[in-house]
Amino acid sequence: MKYTEFGLVNTRTMFADAIARKYAVPAFNFYNMETLNAILSAARTTHSPVILGVSESAMKYMGSDMLMGLIRGANIHHNEQIALHLDHGGTIDACIRAIDMGFSSVMIDASKLPFEENIKITKSVVEYAHAHDVSVEAELGTLSGIEDENTQSATSSYTNPDDVVKFVDATGIDSLAIAIGTSHGAYKRKSADEELRFDILQRIADMLPKFPLVLHGASQIPTDLVNTINEFGGDMPNARGIAPEQLRHATKMNICKINVDSDLRLAMTASVRKSMAANPANFNPREYLGAGTKEMTTVCIDEIKNIMGSDNKLPHIS
Numbered sequence: 185m186k187y188t189e190f191g192l193v194n195t196r197t198m199f200a201d202a203i204a205r206k207y208a209v210p211a212f213n214f215y216n217m218e219t220l221n222a223i224l225s226a227a228r229t230t231h232s233p234v235i236l237g238v239s240e241s242a243m244k245y246m247g248s249d250m251l252m253g254l255i256r257g258a259n260i261h262h263n264e265q266i267a268l269h270l271d272h273g274g275t276i277d278a279c280i281r282a283i284d285m286g287f288s289s290v291m292i293d294a295s296k297l298p299f300e301e302n303i304k305i306t307k308s309v310v311e312y313a314h315a316h317d318v319s320v321e322a323e324l325g326t327l328s329g330i331e332d333e334n335t336q337s338a339t340s341s342y343t344n345p346d347d348v349v350k351f352v353d354a355t356g357i358d359s360l361a362i363a364i365g366t367s368h369g370a371y372k373r374k375s376a377d378e379e380l381r382f383d384i385l386q387r388i389a390d391m392l393p394k395f396p397l398v399l400h401g402a403s404q405i406p407t408d409l410v411n412t413i414n415e416f417g418g419d420m421p422n423a424r425g426i427a428p429e430q431l432r433h434a435t436k437m438n439i440c441k442i443n444v445d446s447d448l449r450l451a452m453t454a455s456v457r458k459s460m461a462a463n464p465a466n467f468n469p470r471e472y473l474g475a476g477t478k479e480m481t482t483v484c485i486d487e488i489k490n491i492m493g494s495d496n497k498l499p500h501i502s
């Protein structure tokens with residue numbers, strides 16, 4: 185089914201505006217009704233464009249019919265500038281399946297393969313995607329951090345700025361994910377003042393002027409949420425993320441999509457733990473899941489306003 189039938193848009197217009205006005209479009213991951221409702225409610229409240237990220241494991245968790253049923257049930261209008269994006273697609277087939285289901289954007293993540301193979305696979309995805317007016321993100325360099333089989337990487341290597349022009353020209357991609365020191369999950373940094381490699385970002389931005397760049401693994405890992413989790417029975421010592429001012433700085437340097445998943449996981453987990461501890465007799469999941477949805481919405485709104493700068497950026501608002 186074509187994505188326009190769900191009211192979705194591809195990322196082309198939103199990225200052009202983000203580059204021109206120096207902000208980032210948020211890409212939040214969802215995997216159930218609660219995460220989808222939280223993300224949409226935050227985007228709608230703040231009049232922000234948004235990218236709904238779905239990993240392959242999230243797709244497996246929901247089932248493709250349920251996933252597209254949730255999207256249909258969200259009553260999305262194309263004026264809202266909402267894209268449905270396959271996050272870390274591991275194969276050409278996975279990308280094609282997502283496009284045929286109604287995704288408006290896909291990431292082909294062949295970043296762990298040799299450079300020339302990454303080009304070859306990415307190019308095949310671009311050919312299919314562009315024939316369906318779907319945008320394509322690919323990655324150069326690798327992020328560390330443990331997520332699932334498609335994002336697992338024990339080591340990291342920064343993106344080599346000398347590779348980017350050849351890669352973009354040879355593949356025809358619409359946006360490029362780069363590795364400058366972020367990583368997936370809740371344990372990103374040894375210390376709070378560790379800096380991202382802005383020197384590498386600057387060189388890439390110079391090589392690819394006005395080209396949309398993407399930052400994965402960009403959760404802040406808010407200390408208050410980690411503390412709440414640990415206070416109510418959790419065990420997440422030394423969880424640490426990326427400082428908000430560094431993320432804000434990146435949005436001024438052609439980073440026009442910032443991926444966040446872990447912060448929403450923390451918000452839900454902190455809230456559920458707290459709610460269960462406060463109401464030990466409650467056994468109605470709607471109470472703690474409702475509280476969790478509210479907390480995730482708060483996190484999304486905060487990041488839209490204070491990191492992405494994407495609030496009030498919809499064409500009919502601004």
Ligand code: G3H
Binds near residue numbers: 239242331446
């Ligand atoms: O970048 C990876 C996302 O956090 C997805 O993780 O595959 O566990 O859904 P997941």
Ligand code: 13P
Binds near residue numbers: 368
């Ligand atoms: P975090 O683990 O930092 O939230 O990163 C999410 C991500 O990159 C999804 O693709």
Ligand code: ZN
Binds near residue numbers: 368
């Ligand atoms: Zn990622």
